[in-house]
Amino acid sequence: MKKHSFTLLGLILGGAISSMTYASPGAHGPNGEHLDAPAGVNASGLARLPDGSVNVPKLAQRRMAIRTIIANEAEHPMTVELNGRVGIDPNAGGRVQAPFAGRIEPGPKGLPVAGQRVEKGQVLLYVRPVAGAIERSNQQAQLVEIQSNRRLAEQRVKRLESLEGTVPQKEIEAARAELTSLAGREKAVAASIGGNEAITSPASGVIATANVLSGQIVEARDVLFEVIDPGRVMVEAVTTDPSLITRISTASLANVPGVELNVLGGARSLRDGALPISFRAKVKDVALAVGQPVTVVAKLSDKVKGIAIPAESIVRNSSNEPIVWIKSGAERFIAQPVEVRPLDSTTAVVVKGLSSDNRVVVSGAALINQIR
Numbered sequence: 001m002k003k004h005s006f007t008l009l010g011l012i013l014g015g016a017i018s019s020m021t022y023a024s025p026g027a028h029g030p031n032g033e034h035l036d037a038p039a040g041v042n043a044s045g046l047a048r049l050p051d052g053s054v055n056v057p058k059l060a061q062r063r064m065a066i067r068t069i070i071a072n073e074a075e076h077p078m079t080v081e082l083n084g085r086v087g088i089d090p091n092a093g094g095r096v097q098a099p100f101a102g103r104i105e106p107g108p109k110g111l112p113v114a115g116q117r118v119e120k121g122q123v124l125l126y127v128r129p130v131a132g133a134i135e136r137s138n139q140q141a142q143l144v145e146i147q148s149n150r151r152l153a154e155q156r157v158k159r160l161e162s163l164e165g166t167v168p169q170k171e172i173e174a175a176r177a178e179l180t181s182l183a184g185r186e187k188a189v190a191a192s193i194g195g196n197e198a199i200t201s202p203a204s205g206v207i208a209t210a211n212v213l214s215g216q217i218v219e220a221r222d223v224l225f226e227v228i229d230p231g232r233v234m235v236e237a238v239t240t241d242p243s244l245i246t247r248i249s250t251a252s253l254a255n256v257p258g259v260e261l262n263v264l265g266g267a268r269s270l271r272d273g274a275l276p277i278s279f280r281a282k283v284k285d286v287a288l289a290v291g292q293p294v295t296v297v298a299k300l301s302d303k304v305k306g307i308a309i310p311a312e313s314i315v316r317n318s319s320n321e322p323i324v325w326i327k328s329g330a331e332r333f334i335a336q337p338v339e340v341r342p343l344d345s346t347t348a349v350v351v352k353g354l355s356s357d358n359r360v361v362v363s364g365a366a367l368i369n370q371i372r
Contacts, residue, residue: 045057045060045331046060046371047371048371048372049332052334052335053328053332053333053334053335054325054332054333054335054368054371055331055332056331056332056333056368056371057331058330058331061331061364064364064367064368065363065364066361066363066364066367066368067361067362067363067364068327068359068360068361068362069309069359069360069362070356070357070358070359070360071307071309071350071354071355071356071357071358071359071360072307072308072356073305073306073307073356074305074306074307074308075303075304075305076303076304076305076306076308076343076349077249077299077300077301077302077303077304077343078299078300078302078303078304078341079297079298079299079300079341079342079343079344079349080239080244080297080298080300081254081295081296081297081298081342082237082238082239082277082295082296082298083237083238083293083295083296084235084236084237084238084279084293084294084295084296085235085236085291085292085293085294086233086234086235086281086288086289086290086291086292086294087233087234087235087236087290087291088208088226088228088233088234088290089228089229089232089233089234089280090234091232092203092205092228092229092232092233093203093205093208093226093227093228093229093232093233094201094202094203094226094227095202095223095225095226095227096124096199096201096202096223096224096225096226096227097221097222097223097224098127098199098218098219098220098221098222098224099127099197099199099220100127100129100197100220101129101130101131101217101218101219101220102127102128102129102130102196102197102217102218103127103128103130103215103216103217103218104125104126104127104212104213104214104215104216104217104218104224105125105126105127105128105196105214105215106125106126106214107122107123107124107125107126107198107199108123109122109123111124111125111210111212111213111214112124112207112210112225113207113210114207114208114209114210115206115207116206116207117205117206118201118204118205118206118207118227119201119204120201120202120203120204121200121201122200122201123198123199123200124199124200124201124224124225125198125199125212125224126196126197126198126199127196127197127199127218128195128196129193129195129196129197130217139189139193140193142189143186143189143190143193146182146185146186146189147186149182150179150182150183150186153175153178153179153182154179156175156179157172157175157176157179160172160175199224201225201227202227203227203229204227204229205227205228205229205230206227206228206229206230207225207226207227208225208226208227208228208289208290209223209225209226209290210224210225211223211224211225212224212225226290228290230283230287230288231282231283231284232280232281232282232283233281233283233288233290234278234279234280234281235253235261235278235279235280235281235294235296236276236277236278236279237276237277237279237296237298238271238272238274238275238276238277239266239274239275239277240273240274240275241275242266242268242275244266244277244298244300245263245265245266245275245277247300247301247302248263248277248298248299248300248301249299249300249301250263250298250299251263251279251296251297251298251299252296252297252344253281253294253295253296253297254294254295254296254297254342255295256286256288256294257286257346258283258284258285258286259281259282259283259284259286259288260281260282260284261279261280261281261296262279262280262281262282263277263278263279264278264279264280265277265278266278279296297342297343297344299343299344304341304349304351305351306341306349306350306351307349307350307354307356307360308343308347308348308349308350309324309347309348309349309350309360309362310346310347310348310362310363311342311346311347311348312362312363312365312366313325313348313360313361313362313363313365314338314340314348314365315365315366315369316369317335317337317369321337322337322338322339322340323335323336323337323338323369324336324338324350324353324354324360324361324365325360325361325365325368325369326354326358326359326360326361327359327360327361333361333368335369336353336354336358337353338350338352338353338354339351339352339353
């Protein structure tokens with residue numbers, strides 16, 4: 001009896017082990033692959049190895065568009081990064097200010113808004129002078145007095161002209177000159193009371209800022225508009241090195257392709273503890289805003305020895321250190337800490353950390369860096 005019990009128990013355990021060893025039909029995929037694989041296995045083969053390197057199968061490399069190049073060491077011009085800001089080119093833009101205190105009235109085409117195209121000499125708005133009650137009453141009293149004197153002068157000119165030939169000609173000419181003077185004074189005072197002045201655009205371009213509304217009261221020298229040419233702007237960078245301006249050969253904007261910078265010169269007087277350097281920017285396929293902070297990458301006449309690689313090849317590790325990925329095998333990539341300097345907006349120079357026989361990842365480095 002005991003022997004039969006042990007035999008039955010063995011059959012039950014053997015069936016349980018067999019059911020665990022051989023997966024049921026529902027645990028297989030359409031191609032026969034096991035779907036009950038251990039959770040720790042990465043089916044794609046992507047894995048971060050214990051030594052910090054990364055395993056990337058060939059198929060995954062093609063999907064991630066990973067490309068590598070052989071590092072070549074050469075001499076490259078040194079670069080320096082400067083903090084800058086976009087401004088208005090004084091030869092291609094302008095600022096519109098109120099000439100006196102007055103009330104804003106729309107121009108023939110209404111009040112322009114930011115982003116609207118305007119032409120040089122176009123009437124943007126009218127400013128009607130405003131004054132206090134006492135000043136206005138004094139102007140009106142002066143206008144009445146001038147009008148009265150003008151009428152008397154007109155009567156005197158008519159009387160002298162009727163006596164022409166009996167009175168000296170110089171008296172007639174003096175009376176006519178006095179009448180002309182009074183008429184001019186009357187026109188000027190009348191315009192200051194009830195007239196307005198047309199404000200025109202100083203340059204052709206786009207309205208960068210608009211600070212007016214219909215009926216608004218402005219003071220003298222208030223900025224009403226700023227007009228810029230989107231294709232011609234200025235970039236002003238700052239430095240604490242007075243000799244830097246003489247060593248700059250070319251410059252560009254970091255992470256802003258399509259902008260050509262021409263060095264105009266540097267100031268010789270400190271402003272807020274730094275020296276401004278002016279660049280004229282020619283914008284092609286990108287938009288820059290006045291006041292936008294930018295980073296100027298200036299190429300110097302000095303040379304540095306290193307390996308030039310695309311800027312996208314440089315990523316950061318968990319310690320926030322710059323690294324590049326080196327291909328050490330068919331499917332193995334190693335992270336290498338490096339010391340880099342920017343060369344231009346899209347290229348950097350590795351001055352320490354690489355040798356000339358390394359195969360550096362230049363496309364897909366950010367994807368490799370995310371593998372855990």
